[in-house]
Amino acid sequence: MSNARDEWLRAHAALWYGDARYRLAWFGLPQVVTLGLAGLCLSLAAQGEWGQPATVSKARVAELTTLRDRAGKEGDLKAFQELTAAATRNQIDAATKLGTLYDPLTAAYFPKKPSPNDFSRAAALYAPGAAAGDLLAITRLADVLLDPANPNGDLKRGCRLAQTWMDDPETLNRTITGEERVTIKLAKCYVEPESGLPQDPVRAGELVTAVLWRKHQPTIDAFVNNLGMQSPALVAGIQRHLAKSGRYIGLVDGRANPAIVTALQVEAGIKNTVAAPRPEPRKVAPSGPDPEVTALAGAAMAGDRGKMAQLKARADSGDADAQIAYARLYNPVRNKGQVFAPDAQVAVAYYERAAAAGNVMAAGEAASIYDQGWGNVAKDPKKAAALALRGVDLKDDQVTFWLLFEEAGSWSGPFWGALQAELTARGFYTLPVENKRNPAVITALRAYMKAKS
DSSP states (O other), rough: HHHHHHHHHHHHHHHHHHOHHHHHHHHHHHHHHHHHHHHHHHHHHHHOTTTTTOOSOOHHHHHHHHHHHHHHHHHHHHHHHHHHHHHTTTOHOOOOOOHHHHHHGGGOOOOTSSSOHHHHHHHHHHHHHHTTEEEEEEEEHHHHHHOOTTTOOOOHHHHHHHHHHHHSSHHHHHTTTTTTTHHHHHHHHHOOGGSSSSHHHHHHHHHHHHHTTTHHHHHIIIITTTTGGGGGGHHHHHHHHHHHTTOOOOOOSSSSHHHHHHHHHHHHOOOOOOOOOOOOOOOOOOOOOOSHHHHHHHHTTTTTTHHHHHHHHHHHHHHHHHHHHHHHHHHHHTOSSSOOOOHHHHHHHHHHHHTTTTTTTTHHHHHHHHTTTHHHTOOOOHHHHHHHHHHTTTTHHHHHHHHHHHHTOOOOHHHHHHHHHHHTTTTTTSSHHHHHHHSSHHHHHHHHHHHHH
16 A cells, blocks of 8 residues: 555656646646536525526526626627526526517617517516516516507406506505506506406596606607597596696597697696696506505515504405405515515415405415415415316406416416316316316316306
8 A cells, every 4th residue: 555655646746846737737626626516506596496486586586687688788699598498497587587588569678689579479478477476577468468569469468467567566666667658558448448447537547647747758749749649538538637636627528639738748747837736746546456455565565564464464354455465475476585585375375365255366376376386385286276266266367368378378287187177076177187288178168267257
């Protein structure tokens, strides 16, 4: 053993003094290995649990945003491929970021993007996040579905999503700045009978003027310079809204008369001739959830523990609006952990209570969590399927949309098997159960929906 060691030392000495590359390897190799292992650990940590969307990490979201910006603004193909790979691994935030690179409505922000403009592809990428309740994905999908240039637009679904966005506490907290286009599209939903939303021309007028206050040039062009191109119902709604506060004193006739054009010029800050002082921009109150619940949820999300306790007390007392609001506070897709940690188990517990109480959207949001196994909730396809059908029973357009349209949904294979089993038990599906979506289960779903209508 000693002789072998001596021979090794002599060989080592010869190489050490005679070969500079040998000395460099001895100095550099340990550092290279260490850095490589550290990089591997960091990359795994950034991805989160295998098979799970990395939605909780704020750092991961920032990383995905950087990849998106490099791909879209610098034409970085490697960044685009990395973002695409993350989206393919069912990372919801990655899919939403990638969707903006296909979205024709955001193309101006990404002049060097390597992807084509594709409404359908963008909608499919936004769909998983919207199904999970992610506000950015909801907003982007609403914008895409309601755009007149989209040949595959969906008025009812788009209006419902836009309403969901508007009613969200986060939207109410920061008002509508940055999403003026979606706001105008929602306003049009309130005067379009086919939208599926309750018709409310006055609220439509309120939304239009709220955007004009922000001096949004496309809205000025549409509602000041070309008001005659707008629907009479929307113009009448604007007239009624402004007349309520004395900012318009003409006829409510739905026509682009000089008086309403002048009033809108005042709203946009183009003229200063007003019948009454122009009020400051104000938040638009939701027409759906209890405004008090919405306010409590907004304060709770901002970290107000007292308001959170009040919201929980209302939820525990059986208030369905409070139950879904409290569930959303802990939904790991919505809650990125900036203020307090998400807890999917708490979320599904309150979602299920809200669904049992008849809240239309709660069942679908809970179904998504159980299907994907987000956060600390184990995957449970059977429960996800039962909740999805509960959403159908409650006539939730969101669940209906995700179930019927393959490009919009992100349900797992086991979910489809569980759904087939549920429909078999209810007498609507007669084929053998298989863990995949097939035409027969869609036919069965349509029959079930018709029976429940």
